[in-house]
Amino acid sequence: MEHILSAGFEKLLNIGISLSSVQNLDELLDMILSEAQFLTNADSGSIYLVNGDTLIFKTSRSNTYFKKWGEAKTKQVFKSFEIPITKESIAGYVTITGKTLNIPDVSKIPAEAEYKHNTNFDIKYGYHTISTLVTPMMKHDGTIIGVLQLINSQEADKVVPFHKEHERIIMSISSQAAVSIVNVQLTEQLKSSYLDTIFRLSAAAEYRDKETANHIKRVSYYARMLAEKLGMDKEKCELIYWATPMHDIGKLGIPDAILQKPGLLTDEERKIMQYHTVIGAMILKGASSEVLAISRLISLSHHEKFDGTGYPQGIKGEKIPLEGRIVAIADVYDALSCKRCYKDAFPEEKVLSILKESSEKHFDPDLLKIFLDNMSSVNEIKDKYADTEKDFENIRNIESIKINELQG
Amino acid sequence: MEHILSAGFEKLLNIGISLSSVQNLDELLDMILSEAQFLTNADSGSIYLVNGDTLIFKTSRSNTYFKKWGEAKTKQVFKSFEIPITKESIAGYVTITGKTLNIPDVSKIPAEAEYKHNTNFDIKYGYHTISTLVTPMMKHDGTIIGVLQLINSQEADKVVPFHKEHERIIMSISSQAAVSIVNVQLTEQLKSSYLDTIFRLSAAAEYRDKETANHIKRVSYYARMLAEKLGMDKEKCELIYWATPMHDIGKLGIPDAILQKPGLLTDEERKIMQYHTVIGAMILKGASSEVLAISRLISLSHHEKFDGTGYPQGIKGEKIPLEGRIVAIADVYDALSCKRCYKDAFPEEKVLSILKESSEKHFDPDLLKIFLDNMSSVNEIKDKYADTEKDFENIRNIESIKINELQG
Incomplete structure (x- = not known):
């Protein structure tokens, strides 16, 4: 386990730095996910952002689908998804409760759990989700702006549960990510207001x-x-x-x-x-x-x-x-x-x-x-x-x- | 030493997060410096930013002077300083070479060193600089945007040299800081362009x-x-x-x-x-x-x-x-x-x-x-x-x- 922590230490520092240097939201989300996937050896992963009362799939990565469909198609397919924020879905549960879920096998979620694994996706695209690690992306003030979900950690070509140490690393990445995402969103808002102001005042003058x-x-x-x-x-x-x-x-x-x-x-x-x-x-x-x-x-x-x-x-x-x-x-x-x-x-x-x-x-x-x-x-x-x-x-x-x- | 690294680990993660959430340059620099001071138990410290061919003291903290003068006056006194970027000063040397200097005792800098300790300040304000740790704040692309200097690490009320481990921690803070500083500067530039545009176009319309x-x-x-x-x-x-x-x-x-x-x-x-x-x-x-x-x-x-x-x-x-x-x-x-x-x-x-x-x-x-x-x-x-x-x-x-x- 020691090497995980130690590799994680160096990596986390660099991720913090890298994240705050990216100014484009899509790039930023892809970088966060790619690092998280790498550090946990996950086959797949998605980032969802909160938008009102729904979660929007903003980016996805998957070794399996990248091989099968290529990167562009995979991202396109996943991008259109949107789910309501309720405790019934795993991602919704994490968004509402702010708890991290580390589920070794989604087929063995106890019946009394409030959430359950939605199999629609697996059935539709022929994927086999086993283990999953899902963490909230939380701002300083406790607001949850989205969820980072990782699927199927790999060890020697077999799917294994995510380690306890992965939880800590991913929770840390998630909070760094939340801050960077909010920063980029603020900058994007500022730019779009600026541009809108230029267009409106210029158009008014042309009038x-x-x-x-x-x-x-x-x-x-x-x-x-x-x-x-x-x-x-x-x-x-x-x-x-x-x-x-x-x-x-x-x-x-x-x-x-x-x-x-x-x-x-x-x-x-x-x-x-x-x-x-x-x-x-x-x-x-x-x-x-x-x-x-x-x-x-x-x-x-x-x-x-x-x-x-x-x-x-x-x-x-x-x-x-x-x-x-x-x-x-x-x-x-x-x-x-x-x-x-x-x-x-x-x-x-x-x-x-x-x-x-x-x-x-x-x-x-x-x-x-x-x-x-x-x-x-x-x-x-x-x-x-x-x-x-x-x-x-x-x-x-x-x-x-x-x-x-x-x-x- | 182990506790330094371990405390540093947790702290560094949090600093990365905190830094990227501050949107005001002065606050940001003060936070960076305060954390760096805390982690190295330094009595004093300054952050200089590169401005053309000079280094400008942007913020300073000092337990000694805070006690003597209070925080506001200390910052005021130090803020007016500006030094040319040459290899003769310690901060200038670090800016030009990109090397970190960890000097156990500034009075024992070897005569053949290119830099020397400038005693003007100590003489003028009655301070006694002994140990100092000075790191460049470097962006991803290698550009140095400033320097973080810490002075007089304390142990049991005595001034001691900065530890080797401090170097690593401070270098890491410095690069996180560089990214955050550049981000804040970009946002400030964007805001000031926006405001300038509003004033100009509005004034033109009033004309x-x-x-x-x-x-x-x-x-x-x-x-x-x-x-x-x-x-x-x-x-x-x-x-x-x-x-x-x-x-x-x-x-x-x-x-x-x-x-x-x-x-x-x-x-x-x-x-x-x-x-x-x-x-x-x-x-x-x-x-x-x-x-x-x-x-x-x-x-x-x-x-x-x-x-x-x-x-x-x-x-x-x-x-x-x-x-x-x-x-x-x-x-x-x-x-x-x-x-x-x-x-x-x-x-x-x-x-x-x-x-x-x-x-x-x-x-x-x-x-x-x-x-x-x-x-x-x-x-x-x-x-x-x-x-x-x-x-x-x-x-x-x-x-x-x-x-x-x-x-x-």
Whole structure:
């Protein structure tokens, strides 16, 4: 037994460190489970997280099924499971009571036990569950956020009960895991609030220009897609996605009389209108955040043209920041392909021919080629975030707003 | 020795868990240091973090000085220190080489060693450093983010060298600490970017109404101060602080012709103008984020009056959400006490008498009393975020913007 404890000691320290360095929930859960499986020599295992009054299978690993189905399919099959939290199931019992269950043989659970082994799964997939070790994942304050279940500990190719020492190791991993999971969830929540705030405030600002909230979304998704297809790293693609919604924020500095003028602008008015790029960069200037720094670049450069005939600086080619060249394509494509209050959507054929004609003139030809080579992704985004008639209803039509519904 | 290892085992597991649950950097560093001190029976200790080419003392603990000066003063005194990262200092040597130094007696460091003990500190504060244990705090990828230094291990009231076992324990704590520190720093960066984004976009939206960016800041700080003095929990105060900047975001839906009209509005125009509260709530509606939910409440209710004569709903008393009652005071106080483009700042006496007259009519009398009881905090905020003449320069004065400076 001594070697288990001693190996466990080193391992636990490293797990604590590793866990807290993972920032993605799925990766984190897989790592926790994989370590737990390794330390207990378990054939299979699952992590369930509490969601209201159900437990959701978040990740599963199984040597047997990995061999039989491969890793991807196994995870897919198991991921869809969800069980109610009641004392009748083993995982539910552990969630409710906070007790660890170390069951040597699930077929010999005493009849008087409150829980029983659900055989549906074994029957459906031809698995033979014998021993199982199930521990709650508990936060500092005692809240149980999920359950770690290990199945069929192996010794010399035979299924054996989990050792007493395994209990201690797994309980320790579970509480470390709980903290890391909560941390990652908090960070994910924070990020999603941040992104939601950017989209809402940017969309609200665009509203004066009669753009819909979906316009902002489509342009941002097109930009991210282009960045991905260009092979930019994942983090940079996310930054571009977050930064793009703010590309027109400088329009807040343009008076209604110009921004909303029907018909052609005078030279003087056009000059002022073009300054939205510069005003946007002013608003975003001097921020320490990477998102805002990229947003500033995009604001300043998304109306530059590849041949140097754009504004505000008239820079050309690769002098125009890559992010600006990306958003230029995304923004113009959206303007052409979607309905605006002053025009209908152009047919796809016409849109593509306008874009192609503008290659090397308005657009970076390499980027444009990538964009056009990925029209199926483009169309997917376009359809997913299509404007409805309702989006065009003016929110200035204020009488129709039901104030009661806003009180929440 | 066995008991050290065994105590260390349990402790280390718990430390790993505790560390990853702390979300505030100062608290985290203090906890790391306190545990390290406890496990090695050290009289004193410091944590330094790498900042460019210097090491900054981030936190210190010392039984000797805590007794002599108390905890607060000790931390204050030590916090101001900063040393260059060179091999000549012990901490610098550890930072550069990544080696742990366990020095039994600093007065006996061999002359050929690259580092030496800097006696300035001992001389200045009358301390007598003998033994020291200094370990690097290293991330997974090998980057050293700081150094943990322990001084004068005690045994039976005598200073003794640190044990070999202490080295192992402290190295392990240090690497757990490094991960936790980096996590907390990342979260703090994310939060500060988020907050910066809210303030910038909100300020930009207010710009159409000729409000300065500082107006948004002052109102948000007043609101947080009131929430704090009311005794709301820290997290709620922060939420109010984050949510307040967006209280007028609905003005994006009000046309320039009304928003910027000089002189009095017609009844119809006033009705439209008042709808900025409702439009704001529409923009913020349905968000899952707590910040935006509170912001929506504030937007909808910050023009309600305590006697029910406000808008848009004309609700009264405690039917008006507390957050709205708070921002009402903050917003009106700021309008009265600061210069606007259409009016000068009122003298403090006049501001206070207007507020007092409005108690129970416009404002919640209990909240107003708290506000008025804390005029020193109010004035501090007012002075810190005072508008300068430059803030009133119109950014529409676009010719003066230097585009080159925006390219960054």
